[in-house]
Amino acid sequence: KTLRVKDVMVRDVITAKESDSIENVAKIMIEKEINHLPVVDENNKLVGIVTSWDISKAVAQGLDTLDKIMTREVITATEDEPLEEVAKKLSKFNISGLPVVDKEKKVIGIITSSDLSRVWGSKK
Amino acid sequence: KTLRVKDVMVRDVITAKESDSIENVAKIMIEKEINHLPVVDENNKLVGIVTSWDISKAVAQGLDTLDKIMTREVITATEDEPLEEVAKKLSKFNISGLPVVDKEKKVIGIITSSDLSRVWGSKK
Ligand SMILES: C[S@@+](CC[C@H](N)C(=O)[O-])C[C@H]1O[C@@H](n2cnc3c(N)ncnc32)[C@H](O)[C@@H]1O
Numbered sequence A, B: 001k002t003l004r005v006k007d008v009m010v011r012d013v014i015t016a017k018e019s020d021s022i023e024n025v026a027k028i029m030i031e032k033e034i035n036h037l038p039v040v041d042e043n044n045k046l047v048g049i050v051t052s053w054d055i056s057k058a059v060a061q062g063l064d065t066l067d068k069i070m071t072r073e074v075i076t077a078t079e080d081e082p083l084e085e086v087a088k089k090l091s092k093f094n095i096s097g098l099p100v101v102d103k104e105k106k107v108i109g110i111i112t113s114s115d116l117s118r119v120w121g122s123k124k
């Protein structure tokens, strides 16, 4: 059976708002032990993504607001996509996580290279 | 054929020194687009690891030296290990990269969940 995004994705997604400070975003990453935070608007629609790599960019370049470090052109997945499709996108864009969105671009999950390595590692 | 760490690992490892500043470590991550830096001594022996997650910790907790954020008890891989073994370790310790060391604990490579997802994603 081909495994799909919906079989593996985390559904309880921790997100950020555009108005959040860099410090608060960093605190959430540390508290939840995660690296990827989709940024959403008040309707839970995807407007960007911020990762711990972006926090490093803030430190490296002295940037002080989320707006200056978040990525707005987000590569996403849909829940019916096969896992191989996710792996191809991660590799092609040199990224390690994809927000999963519905038809209205609402965030319904997230899937990372750590999820893929866990799933494929245990199937052997 | 069982794929092993040596078949997949990156051999040209970018490392940090314990005396490096948090800002300089962040600059290397941004310049090289990486998240994991093994920390080595003058003999290239592994003494710790620092990731972009640790840089987020510095921001979240106002920590100002590498010594305060790096991890010293490092989970590593050896080049003959099967990839499944790497995946198990990453999942068990909730981490996303392993320095590859030789018998003298010298760093000879690095392997991440992104490498595993790329390799297993393309084999299907
Ligand atoms: C290009 S990657 C390079 C570093 C490393 N390979 C990694 O995966 O974090 C870092 C950048 O990718 C962006 N990024 C991460 N996930 C993304 C996604 N799903 N869509 C678009 N950009 C993303 C981050 O905002 C960050 O600016």
Ligand SMILES: C[S@@+](CC[C@H](N)C(=O)[O-])C[C@H]1O[C@@H](n2cnc3c(N)ncnc32)[C@H](O)[C@@H]1O
Pocket: A033, A034, A035, B049, B050, B051, B053, B054, B070, B071, B073, B074, B075, B076, B093, B094, B095, B096, B097, B098, B099
């Ligand atoms: C526990 S993980 C949690 C966040 C996320 N799961 C990740 O992979 O970055 C973050 C911590 O793991 C540590 N770490 C990363 N790779 C490691 C390794 N190979 N051995 C020991 N600790 C490691 C980092 O220094 C950081 O303090």
